Amino acid sequence: MSTISKEHSDRLYWLGRYTERFFTTLKALDKMFDRMLGQSHIYTEYLDHFGIVNTYSDSREFIRSFLYDEFNPNSAAYSLERAYDNGIVLREEISTPALSFLQMAKDTLKKAETSPNPRLSLLPLEDIVYGFWGSVNEHIYDDEIRNIIYIGKTIERLDLYIRMKYPFATVEKEFIRLCKNLNRVPKATPYRYNTKYLSQLVEILGSQSEYESNADKAVASLGHLFDTSEVTV
């Protein structure tokens, strides 16, 4: 396989996580946008999922902060910046075209901030993120390296889906996807899973009733699946 350092493997993993966090946040906020049309205070539901105290005066302020505020660690803009920070040092692994999708996403998000119809302006972001993933898939030839970024992506998706109480059927599908990715990781590499926490996840996400009663435990187990931490930017 190609030579890749520990730092780059960690950055790939976090690039996967932050890109997915950006994407899922964006989609969740889009749904929230729609629901807020009739009931403007419904956004507190979103805050509850993440245990965030409501300090927002209205839905407009909430949306502005969660979409565009780069200093709000729960915002789409923050996740995108972190994805970019990780991506920029991976050019030779993921390619200039793949990186260009992240720059396009940044530019599109920035433009949407001043648009009279942000929802419409944000629509291209979905295409851009799909373009990013297609490009990554196209340019990383080494299956083992490609798998690292997909593990990051799936872990993040599963984490958010569980926190946002997505239906069991959806979570189950994502968990199966994660297990497939994990099985491709060779032993003695940083993304080899911790057996104890994987077993806990199998138990919790194996049935609807366990999922509904032990969602918090599942999120904690996901966090302990690897002994690796985020690279400081």
Place this chain on the structure above:
Amino acid sequence: MIGVIAVKDLEQKHFTKAVGNANEINELLRRYGVKFGIYKNGVFNEQFFPFDPIPRVITAEDFASIEKGLVQRVDALNEFLFDIYHDKKIVRDGIIPEDFIYISKGYLAECEGITPKNRIYSHISGIDLVQAKDGVWYILEDNLRIPSGASYPLIARELTRIAAPQAFEENEIVDNRGYAQLLKETMEYANCGGIRAILTPGRYNAAYFEHSYLAEHTGSVLVQNDELFVEDNMLYHRTYSGGKTRIGVLYRRIADEYLDPLTFLPESLIGIPNLMEAYRSGNVGIINAPGNGVADDKGIYYFVPKMIKYYLCEEPILRNAPTYLPFYDEDMKYVMDNLERLVIKDVAEAGGYGVVFGSDLTKEKLEEFRKTIIAEPRRFIAQEVIDFLDLPILDNGETVMRKADLRAFVLSGETTRVWASGLTRFSRNPDSFVVNSSQGGGFKDTWVLK
């Protein structure tokens, strides 16, 4: 004469036309992250490098002469570097006074006796030229340490071909997109057995875009020092699974003094301990060789035409800008008599810093400066101000004329080759001769016609 034909052709063929829409191309450059970093008041900012869509055009005939001159110059400089770190015949034969060698900050005693693979020291040379209004090309300076900038015209050409394809149908232009291949071949020629790697100080370096772009396009691994280690005099890359991969050639983009804390600055946090031992043992090639600074010192520049005669027994093809060394009494007298119309350069500075135009100084400052030169004659060189050719650039939709230089890239491997393109940098300030990106300059593509 070199250049006259080019100027004539420029007028005849009206190459002042913009190639494509500036906004479209700059938008594409944004999309592909063509940036450079700059520190202002201690804060790092990434900036997009402003691109001007009117190319600098060099005719085939003109380029052929420049090419010949550059190959000659770089070959002589490589001979000089070998000589200086071995027998120093050029000093013994009295061609260059030894003061100019040993006082130079670029001379590294630690490199004495080291012979890099195939005796090449400057694998990638960035030679800065300007074209005077009479069409003559002059060498402004040689950059033999870590010259940067090739990636910008490379990606700009790629994107201009998308934004303005008709320009490439209507004109017969030498394709410049082979730079990565040239670089790869150059790296391979210096390879002592192992993979190719590009060493970057990290994301917050001014030229980080270039480091990562060249790594991607040459199929090299982009590395930082903490991923590397020396074991049994071999350089290795530490892999994520705990293994190691041998590095055969390291294209380092950090300065000599930071390369190895056990040999140079002990406080360097971006170097690799024992790298110089691995290099000295011939187990890793370093591009460019450490110690090259002695040859691109602004004081040594004066002697390059003499080197060409000495080592190659040839007449220099390209001219230096008329230069005076206050170190010599005769030159000191000339400098003192003409200070107000000369440009004075501090030999220790780079990047457009330490350049003073006598005409910009008040009478008091001029006198003050005069004393500094007398006190430290070795520190400065003085040059005639070349009235170099203005090039057209687009400024808010208007075509205006600005000063521009050309950085040509010469790659030395099995043979010495000049990349048929180059980085044309221009000043955005109408009154300035300083074109460096760090001083707010922009860049153009450089077309060489077939």
